[in-house]
Amino acid sequence: MRYITELREGENISGIYLCKNKQNLKTKAGKSYYSMILQDKTGTVDAKVWDLNNGIEHFESMDFIKVDGMVTTFQGSLQVNVRRVRRTQEQEYDIRDYLPTSRFSLDDMMKELTGIIATIKNPYLKTLLESFFVKDKEFIKSFRDHSAAKSVHHGFVGGLLEHTLSVTKLCDYYCTRYPILNRDLLLTAAMCHDIGKTRELSLFPANDYTDEGQLIGHIVTGTEMLHDRIREIPGFPVGLANELKHCILAHHGELEYGSPKKPALVEALALNLADNTDAKMETMTEIFAGAVDGAEWLGFNRLFDSNLRRTSK
Structure with missing residues (x-):
């Protein structure tokens, strides 16, 4: 499987992840979308389902789901724009990977x-x-x-x-x-x-x-x-x-x-x-560890109330 720490901006992915959290939200224009946190043993990544079409099967938080999508960035962190989702069967994954x-x-x-x-x-x-x-x-x-x-x-x-x-x-x-x-x-x-x-x-x-x-x-x-x-x-x-x-x-x-x-x-x-x-x-x-490779300025972080930057090598 493709672990979250291996994901890179611009690549298409197809893999099974634990849906740690799922929210059904609306855009400013009133269109429904899903905001999710995907998890494996290497960490978590933010994910969005912007188009709730027939390729998005029903799933809930704490389900293991097969995800097809593209890796992008938002405010200095990776994000997955999801195109297709389906719930998986227990025999399809090894829980130790998550x-x-x-x-x-x-x-x-x-x-x-x-x-x-x-x-x-x-x-x-x-x-x-x-x-x-x-x-x-x-x-x-x-x-x-x-x-x-x-x-x-x-x-x-x-x-x-x-x-x-x-x-x-x-x-x-x-x-x-x-x-x-x-x-x-x-x-x-x-x-x-x-x-x-x-x-x-x-x-x-x-x-x-x-x-x-x-x-x-x-x-x-x-x-x-x-x-x-x-x-x-x-x-x-x-x-x-x-x-x-x-x-x-x-x-x-x-x-x-x-x-x-x-x-x-x-x-x-x-x-x-x-x-x-x-x-x-x-x-x-x-x-x-979760920031984009090569990025120096990582954006504003509310926990530190500061725009964070990597130290020069």
Whole structure:
């Protein structure tokens, strides 16, 4: 099959893709058209069906569809103008071709994360981490396979693990430069800061918000998960529990970004900075990967509120 990262402007394509999302919209002139997101394991691409003719069979979001069309560009990103569509049968595709996956080994990343847990000295925090990442087989499987977001950054299988490991390693570096940081507290918070996403988002191929995700969100859900697990550890200090939960509640940094609290502890501030760094760097990485080859200026991006440009070689 022709993977999305292999598509080039001006070429005709004929292939099977997962229709991640489908909207029935109207042009300014009142003509109906479909706006879709097509997905395979290498990423996603915007697609449009401008002419709803007999060659466009009925399909819905999350269907695997055979697409015939032409690759164009719009505002610096690839787009597929679709001429024909049909729903496919299960035997026509291999589902492993349609799940975007981390470029890093999930086994290696999990091993590195548990290796960091072994360096935690505080017995209560170490027991807490091991209860999630070493002993809870159901949680481990979900955590390994989850994305870190529906879109924007780390929206792929293993994305949550990759993001968590990156944030943890950034925080570990901070501890070598700023002695005021409590390493055990900060690294525990880093490893647990997004555990709520295992319940906020469904697994692939849907990778969409659950009812709990829509109504509560991963920050509060993650704090509740920590609270419940801490209650199972005899003698866990109340003050330490409150400081850890504060780091989770404040890790988005600002109330307007969804944090119920703003950072009051230096560890909460450090976690917010590391989380924001990795999220933005991965977002930029994915924007560059999805842009047209050879393009320098990539157009205005609302996430960065800037017209983005590749660095000169």
